Amino acid sequence: ARFYSPRRQQYVGKLKFASLESSQGSKKLIVATEKNVVAALNSRSGEILWRHVDKGTPEGAIDAMLIHGQDAITVSNAGRILRSWETNIGGLNWETSLDTGSFQVASLVALQDVVKYVAVLKKAAISLHYLSNGHQKWVEHLPERQENIFNESTQYQLLYSHGTGVIHVLGIVPQSHLNVLTFSVEDGEITKQVLRVAAPWLKSLNGVCSVVGEAVLVCMDMGTHSLYVCCLETEQEMKQIPLQSLDLEFADGFQPRILATQPNVISASRTQFFLQLSPSHFSLLQYKHGLLSHLRDFQQAALVSFATTGEKTVAAVLTCRSELKSGSSDGLAAGSTLEDSQKQESLTCSNQTYNINLYLVETGQRLLDTTITFNLEQGGAKPQQLYIQVFLKKDDSVGYRALVQTEDHMLMFLQQPGKVVWSREESLAEVVSLEMVDLPLTGAQAELEGEFGKKADGLLGMFLKRLSSQLILLQAWTAHLWKMFYDARKPRSQIKNEINIDNLARDEFNLQKMMVMVTASGKLFGIESSSGTILWKQYLKNVRPGSSFKLMVQRTTAHFPHPPQCTLLVKDKETKMSFLYVFNPIFGKRSQVAPPVLKRPVLQTLLLPIMDQDYAKVLLLIDDEYKVTAFPATKNVLRQLEEIAHSIFFYLVDAEQGKLSGFRLKRDLTTEESWEVIIPTEVQRIVTVKGKRSNEHVHSQGRVMGDRSVLYKSLNPNLLAVVTESTDTHHERTFIGIYLIDGVTGRIIHSSVQKKAKGPVHIVHSENWVVYQYWNTKARRNEFTVLELYEGTEQYNATAFSSLDRPILPQVLQQSYIFPSAISAMEATITERGITSRHLLIGLPSGAILSLPKALLDPRRPEIPTEQSREENLIPYSPDVQIHAERFINYNQTICRMRGIYTAPSGLESTCLVVAYGLDIYQTRVYPSKQFDVLKDDYDYVLISSVLFGLVFATMITKRLAQVKLLNRAWR
Incomplete structure (x- = not known):
């Protein structure tokens, strides 16, 4: 406990965009995630070099990311904000606001072999901005409607430029035709007449169409099983190419995709492109000089990706090493999102062994010595995204590294021939449920437990058991001494105290625990609390996005030899159906007990x-x-x-x-x-229902007042705190309601209304008090209200509690306080016996965790101190609750986007274990009443030992002197 240091683990979330530098000595990769994070990861260790976290709401969502040199351009907030980041240190180069409108696509634009601009296409306008400072060069509104088309609007969805001084914008009138607009990069003028191309079979351009080569549009038609091509600069109609001519056909019920690549906006797109015909079938095609040719077929591919270094462009194909079989879970598609993949059939790789190979795009020929083989956990998730970092070696051969993201949001960075450079568990950026479980006993402790836990086998049998137990203890002690001697000979930096499942054991004060975490992706983790080491992980395949989870500990490690048991209830958001998953929280193995x-x-x-x-x-x-x-x-x-x-x-x-x-x-x-x-829903709606924790212990049943009488707490274990919020959102008519209801009888113990208040409401319900926080719309500030329930100076029944036998309502004391900050999460400390003072742990938007003594939120704080209040040590009432930096328990280790705080008791009454989780995970210990049961660091062992030895020595001398004196007296 004395040398403990808090642990923080930082995450970025599931990748949405990623860019890997195309050089052998590159040290970073730039990512943008679904958690609205832009970050740079160290490509050699996986650590975060820098990270910028935007709002957690849809306003902060990153819509596009473009990389040019040392700049990363991001479009966020539905196309309203354009930013440029310096990728080495993460500094913001510039930021500019864009006009409102539905964002479609963004692209870099080159002029005279230099990338100078970035173009942003929206539903009704296109704007061009300087890459150096973000200033707008020009903006042009796009014609939405045209004559004689039954007044149908045009949906602009594609943008293409390849350094020729023009920008092509493609719009579609669904099931009618395409409009192609060509703008001049210099002044934004339309350089040629609007090209109208008939396409009655086309509903959308996204995924179905792409631009290859010198501005050639390629589209698919499921109805005729054909490809349609049209040169945007010279042709005015689509040319049909049946897939049967290439011996290809679409899979039934699958939406095909075209995957093209434009390595550099200075030059045209590659003439080669992938056509995805089914979840596992990709074809590499080439459209050149008006001819469509089939380069290579990939029948068993799971993911594909393009990458370019210098003049070489390669295609990376990820395949299962064994035969792929049709399954029933989510499908895989190159660059696809989870929503897309759910609509596809799936592939199951039985041995979870995968290969990545490189192919030259010009010929489809496989490059020798470019195979990466890697393994995923058996029964685990499948790969979902593939990003390739290609570079030229000294002998001009192609080398590469691969970044693979799996369905459970794990990132793996691989290098040839299959070495895992690093991996990151990004699903931990979204923890939804958490429990702490005691670690198991050591072998010696378990042997003793077995000795005392079984029936007596007679005198001889018990004696032999005791001998065997003592031998095991002697063996463990000898091994411990040998390890100490062996480690003492090593330099301190080389001593490894690695924690794994084999050497897991409960410490003397039960401070180390197993943290069982459930994430939104359906992945479970077992993490050792003191080191943050992930000891086991388990992925539940049949969990769909948006599912809710409830984790319960059915059996702890206290019942040796029975293994501990946790049960996870998973509820599907759409179907409302549930299933149970029963497992061992120490080893992560599925239990043999079959749940209903x-x-x-x-x-x-x-x-x-x-x-x-x-x-x-x-x-x-x-x-x-x-x-x-x-x-x-x-x-x-x-x-x-x-x-x-x-x-x-x-x-x-x-x-x-x-x-x-x-x-x-x-x-x-x-x-x-x-x-x-x-609760009438036309007036208010139920926001939260909060009960008391089942493992909470109350040490004192009353409070001693200044006149030496006792004010007894109303400790109703069945009490529910129900929070409601008004449905009327007008700031003059909003309100927050609080109801204290007995869960057995339905009796409303107390109700109150905070007028001109609104949520979000954070609430803590413990012992005989309730604390909740809300926003005061009139005073425009955050406020706390605390409720405390007392029976009075006489207890109704001191021996047993029953909700059915409570004729007298408790006294309710209430007081409000002003808090100078918003709140992200709130929880109360908890200890084994409830003797230690209670503190409120308040997570602030800044990422700090404030430890606030509950005594500051006491409704009995007097406005004018009296002799009795001083005797009771009540603090005089002041409405302002100050935030003091010395009360932060995480110092400078802030937690981004905190969603919850979990507290658990330890074996020491003074110590409470704390885990805060959000985008990051932070684990520490707090001591609300100091460490009254632990010796201080500066405790003088030498002095106390000297005094004890002196007392023993003096006792022996005085005993001898007393005997001599008695003997002499007897001789007189």
Whole structure:
């Protein structure tokens, strides 16, 4: 505990765009992600060199990224903001605002063999900006409607320029024709008459059409199984080329794609392009001098990509090393997004071994000695994106590195012949659920547990067990001494304290734990808390985007020899159907226990304190027909449920209808509605329902007041805090409502309304208090309100609590405070026995975590201090809560876009374990009442040892002197 240092791991998220420098000695790659992040990664280690995080809303979404030399150009906020970044240090070169309009595409534009401009195409306009400073050179509005076309509007979707001083803009009137506009780069004037090309079969240009060679448009038609080509500069009609002439045909139900490449905007696009005919079938074609030729067919390709170095352009093809089989999960497509791939058939690589090969685009010939072979985890995700970094070696041969992104958002950087240079788990940028599990016992501790945990085998048997236990302890002690001696001979820098699953063991104070994290991509991680080492990972293939997760610990490591057990409930967003995944949280292996098959959508889960014969807590699942499923459902469990069914209650929330319902369990495992609360949805909507944590311990049942009387807390474990927000968004009529409802009886204990207030609302519900934060629209500031519930100076029932026997409503004390910042997340500290003072951990938008003593948010703080309030150590009331930098627990290690804070108790009462997660993950320990149960660093061991030895020595001397004195007295 003394030498612990906090850990922070930074991420960028799933890649949207990536650019790899085309030189052998390059040290960085530039990426833009779906998390609205622009960053540079070290190509040798995978570490983040620099990172810029935009807003987490759609306003910060990155629509396009272009690279030229040392500049990275990004278009964001739906085409409203154009930025240029210096790629070496990440500095902002310039930023400019663009006119509103639906963004389509952006492209670099060259003039006289020099790239000088960047063009941005929107739905109704095209603008040209200087690459050096972002200033607008010209803007031209595009004709939306034309005569005699039934007033249909033109959708402009493509932009093409190849250094000839003109820009071609392509628009489409769906199922009618194409419009081709040609603008002069110098002044934006239309240099030639608008070209109208009939294309009644064409609905969109994106993915279906592309420009190859010297401004030749190539499009596909699923209906006639043909390619259509048209030279934008010389021709006025499409020329049909049937695919049958090349012995090719489209797969049924698959939307084909054309993948072309333009290595440099100074010159024309390559005449070669990929035609994707099915999820696994790509053909490399060439259209040159009016002829379409077939260069090479790739029947078993998963991903393809183009890359250029100097004058050489190559095609990289990723294939499965074994035969590919049709599967049932998501499909793969080159450069495709997850939404696209879901619509395709899929490919399953049985051994998860893949090859990447390079081919010359001019001939389709495979380059020798360019194979990269790599393996992915068995049963894991498939590759989804492929980026290639090509360079010329000294002997003029082609070398390359590959960046592969898988479905579970893992990045792998590979070099020949298959070495993994580094990998990054970018799914950890979106953690959705988290639990901490105690580490297992050591071998010696487990042996002792087994000795005491089994029935007696007689005197001799127990003696032999004790001998074997002592031998194991002696062996472990000898190995520890040998390791200390061996490490002492090494330099300190060479001593490795690597943590792996084999040497995992609980420490003396239970400070090291296993962090089980569930990410939005459906990937599970087991991370050791003190080092941040990923010990295991598991990918759930059948999880769709937008699914919700609930992680529950059914059995901890305390029940040796039974392994710990976690259960994950996954609920699909669209179908509302759920399934259970049961696994060992220490090793990440799927449990042999078969969970029940859930045939109906699950509305609520309830983890009961009762256990089966294997010490697994019973999980109740309530479906949309209010039927209950128990897991595990053994005879012993069902018998226990029958006995305690009368005391099992649960609640359901229907936010759409504004209804809270309470149910009780019957002996036959059916349910009966016991109460209902209706929140009128035309006035307000339910935002949050928050109960108390099941592992929370309350040490003190009351507060001693200044007159020595006791004010007893109202500790209702069934209390629910319901937060509502007005549906009227006008700042004069908005309000926040708070309801404290007993989850067993449906009784409204307290309700209050904050007028002229709005969310987002962050709430913490613990012990006998509730703290929530909101935005005051009238005063334009953030405020806290704290509620505390007390029974009074006399306890109604000191021995047992029952919601059914509470005639007197508790006293509710309330006070509000001003907070000078918005809040990203909020949670309360928790300790093993609840003796330590409680602190609120508040995540700020700046990335800092503020540790605020709960005593500052006490509704009993007096405006005018009295003798009794001083006796009670109550702080005089001041409405302002200040943010002091010394209360930040993460110092300068800020957490970007924080979404949640998780707290867990440790073996030390003074210590609370904290994990903050968002785009980054930060793990630390906090000591709300200092480390009162740990010796200080400057503790004087020499002095106390000297005193003890002196006392022992003095005791021995005085004992001897006393004996001599008694002997002398006896002789007198």
